[in-house]
Every structure is written in structure tokens, then in C-alpha cells.
Amino acid sequence: MxxxxxxxxxxxxxxxxxxxxxxxxxxxxxxxxxxxxxxxxxxxxxxxxxxxxxxxxxxxxxxxxxxxxxxxxxxxSFYPIREDLSKFFCGGALLEYVRKFLKEGIVGEQTFYLLVNTLKEMAYGEKAPECLLAYFLINALSLSGYALLLDGCFGCGCELGNRIFFDYAFGGFFCESCRIETSREINADTFFCLQKISRGESLEKERCIRPLKLLDFYLSEKTDVKINSLKELLNIL
Ligand SMILES: [Zn+2]
Structure with missing residues (x-):
């Protein structure tokens, strides 16, 4: 057949x-x-x-x-991805994510289109590949049932300010008064950058490093899956 x-x-x-x-x-x-x-x-x-x-x-x-x-x-062929080291590492992390998160034979149309569009932008667009990788991970994790909740405080819903606490078990962020024992304080700018990236804004490479580190931490702790090419990328950034 x-x-x-x-x-x-x-x-x-x-x-x-x-x-x-x-x-x-x-x-x-x-x-x-x-x-x-x-x-x-x-x-x-x-x-x-x-x-x-x-x-x-x-x-x-x-x-x-x-x-x-x-x-x-x-x-x-998304050829430009192979000609640039940062693009190559970030692109490799996209492929590894799909290999590790999508089981054989299970259709994932939305993740497929997300991957095609991200590869296209990475190959031919202007955005930093690190920003595109972070955007992909935020959205792909959400499609896989591991959404990061970036709307505001997970406890009271308020807008988050200068002290922000993250708890990987909830995938949520807390204000100082709602923080729970298992949460840990993060750099507030990491949260605001994640928010911007998730809205499709273009951030320069340097501002994507901490968001990528948080995504790597969240992935490893919450899902037990390690994206080795993401770890390698973080080592050279
Ligand atoms: Zn709160």
C-alpha cells in the first residue's frame, strides 16, 4: 500500500x-x-x-x-538553520522536543503547524532563534498539557510586581503574599520576558537566556523529560 x-x-x-x-x-x-x-x-x-x-x-x-x-x-529544507550555529542549536532543540513529547502515531496537528511556522521564522525571519525557541516551548508545552500560567498571580490573580515566585508543580507564578512553600523566587524580569515572548514579541537573545533556563528547569522538574540540545545551548549562551 x-x-x-x-x-x-x-x-x-x-x-x-x-x-x-x-x-x-x-x-x-x-x-x-x-x-x-x-x-x-x-x-x-x-x-x-x-x-x-x-x-x-x-x-x-x-x-x-x-x-x-x-x-x-x-x-x-529550512537551509539557513544549518548555516548558523545559534539557529542550528535552537532548531535542534525544537526537533528534540517533538521526538520526546509526541508519541508515535498520535496526531498533533497544532504542534505540527507550530513547528513548521517556527522553523520558517527561524530560517528566514529576523527574530532571535532563542526567542523563537522559547515561544515554541511555551506553546508546545501548553499543547502537551503543561501550560505555564503567565496571566498573573496564580493565587489571587493580581498583576505581578517586583517580587515573583515560581512553582513548577503548578506551572504558576505567585506574588509575595500568595507564595507557597515549594515556590522559589525568580528574577522578576524573567517573568515579564516570558509574558512578552508568549505574546509573540521579539526579544533579543540576551533577554531570552533566563526564560530559557526557567523553561529548561520546568521541563526537567515537571515532565522528567530532558531536552539535551536545550541544555547544550544554555551552556554556550
Ligand atoms: Zn497573589
């Missing part, structure tokens, strides 16, 4: 001398695995379709549960 799906390559592992097993996030079927043959040979026609970030219309041959790529027409 043949199956046509629009998908983005998240990564792959080598099998044998010339083949790969790809991890592809598709619009129609969620994350799927597929074998792609002969792509390590010189001049392989489908080599482009085995590279991370490749966004293509894939044609799979399906036998039982196994898929093999038999054709692909490129929609976008």
Missing part, C-alpha cells in the same frame, strides 16, 4: 551500510518511523529527504506496520 504524508524529518539512525531509519513528524499520522534505502551512497536521489529539518511530501510503501520511503518532493 502507498501512503502520501507531509512530514518533517526529526532525525534518523544509520542501519547497515547505506540505509537509515528516519523519524518523521507528519501532519496526518503524527510521528512515524520509516526506512530509507541507499541514502548514504554518493549521488543518492533521496539523500535530501533523510536530513533533519527536511519538510517534504513523502511517499511511503507500507507493509503491515513498516514504512519505507519510496519518494519525496521537497517543500522546504
Amino acid at each position: 502507498e501512503e502520501k504524508l507531509s512530514g518533517i524529518v526529526l532525525g534518523g539512525v544509520n542501519v547497515g551500510e547505506n540505509d537509515k531509519i528516519l523519524n518523521v513528524f507528519t501532519l496526518e499520522q503524527g510521528v512515524v518511523s520509516a526506512k530509507i534505502k541507499g541514502v548514504k551512497k554518493a549521488g543518492a536521489k533521496l539523500k535530501f529527504a533523510s536530513e533533519p529539518f527536511c519538510f517534504a511530501q513523502f511517499v511511503f510503501a507500507k507493509t503491515g506496520k513498516n514504512r519505507t520511503v519510496i519518494g519525496a518532493s521537497l517543500l522546504d
Whole structure:
């Protein structure tokens, strides 16, 4: 049986001398695995379709549960992401997030469009890749059921001021009078930057570092999932 799906390559592992097993996030079927043959040979026609970030219309041959790529027409390679170190690290974190959070075969249309739009902006837009990564994480976490609550104090709903406390178990922020024992004080500017990023504002790289650190902390504590490329990125920032 043949199956046509629009998908983005998240990564792959080598099998044998010339083949790969790809991890592809598709619009129609969620994350799927597929074998792609002969792509390590010189001049392989489908080599482009085995590279991370490749966004293509894939044609799979399906036998039982196994898929093999038999054709692909490129929609976008987001090539500039590979030419810039910051973009490459941030883009890698996007792909790793999807690999770790979206289970195989579970459709995630909204996350798919969020990923395509973020990759597009990262490749061709003006915003700092760190800002786009933070925007993606805030929204993707919300779609995965781990929303950060950025509207105001989680306790009383007031607008937060100069002392702000974060509690990862709630994904919420508290004012000084509502703070709970498990919350810890954060730099107030981190909260305001997160708010701005979540509204789609463009922040320079330096103002995205603390928000990314908080997102990394929240991810590790709340979900037990570690995004290694995010940690590597934070080490070089
Ligand atoms: Zn309060």
C-alpha cells in the first residue's frame, strides 16, 4: 500500500551500510518511523529527504506496520538553520522536543503547524532563534498539557510586581503574599520576558537566556523529560 504524508524529518539512525531509519513528524499520522534505502551512497536521489529539518511530501510503501520511503518532493529544507550555529542549536532543540513529547502515531496537528511556522521564522525571519525557541516551548508545552500560567498571580490573580515566585508543580507564578512553600523566587524580569515572548514579541537573545533556563528547569522538574540540545545551548549562551 502507498501512503502520501507531509512530514518533517526529526532525525534518523544509520542501519547497515547505506540505509537509515528516519523519524518523521507528519501532519496526518503524527510521528512515524520509516526506512530509507541507499541514502548514504554518493549521488543518492533521496539523500535530501533523510536530513533533519527536511519538510517534504513523502511517499511511503507500507507493509503491515513498516514504512519505507519510496519518494519525496521537497517543500522546504529550512537551509539557513544549518548555516548558523545559534539557529542550528535552537532548531535542534525544537526537533528534540517533538521526538520526546509526541508519541508515535498520535496526531498533533497544532504542534505540527507550530513547528513548521517556527522553523520558517527561524530560517528566514529576523527574530532571535532563542526567542523563537522559547515561544515554541511555551506553546508546545501548553499543547502537551503543561501550560505555564503567565496571566498573573496564580493565587489571587493580581498583576505581578517586583517580587515573583515560581512553582513548577503548578506551572504558576505567585506574588509575595500568595507564595507557597515549594515556590522559589525568580528574577522578576524573567517573568515579564516570558509574558512578552508568549505574546509573540521579539526579544533579543540576551533577554531570552533566563526564560530559557526557567523553561529548561520546568521541563526537567515537571515532565522528567530532558531536552539535551536545550541544555547544550544554555551552556554556550
Ligand atoms: Zn497573589
